[in-house]
Amino acid sequence: xxxxxxxPQGGWAWKFSPPRDSPKVNVWCGLMQDRIIxxxxxxxxxxxxxxxxxxxxxYIAPQLQDLQLKVIFQQDGAPPHWSKRLLEHPVYKNKN
Numbered sequence: 001x002x003x004x005x006x007x008p009q010g011g012w013a014w015k016f017s018p019p020r021d022s023p024k025v026n027v028w029c030g031l032m033q034d035r036i037i038x039x040x041x042x043x044x045x046x047x048x049x050x051x052x053x054x055x056x057x058x059y060i061a062p063q064l065q066d067l068q069l070k071v072i073f074q075q076d077g078a079p080p081h082w083s084k085r086l087l088e089h090p091v092y093k094n095k096n
Contacts, residue, residue: 028055037063049083056086 026047030037040059044051064071075081 028060030060032069047080049080049086052080053083053086053089 024045026042026044028038028040028042037060040055042051042055080086
C-alpha cells in the first residue's frame, strides 16, 4: 500500500496494488447504527446468487431476527445481488 495521493476532483485515494498471485477473498459485512454484522468470509472463491442467498438465509437472517429490526439492504449491482432465485425470495416479493 502506498501513501495517499491527491485526486483531481479533490479528496484522497489510497493506491493499492496486490501481488499478481495473491489469493482471492470475498467478504460480506453489514453496518448498522450501533453494531456490525460479520464479517462473513466466503469459502467459495466465486460468489454467485445461490451462494449469496445461502449466506443471507443461514448467517444474516438469524441475526436480524434476534434484533427484531426493520432493515433496509443497500446493495450494489453485483450479479449475485440480482440473481433470479434471490429476486423470487419472499423477502423481495413482499417489498412495498
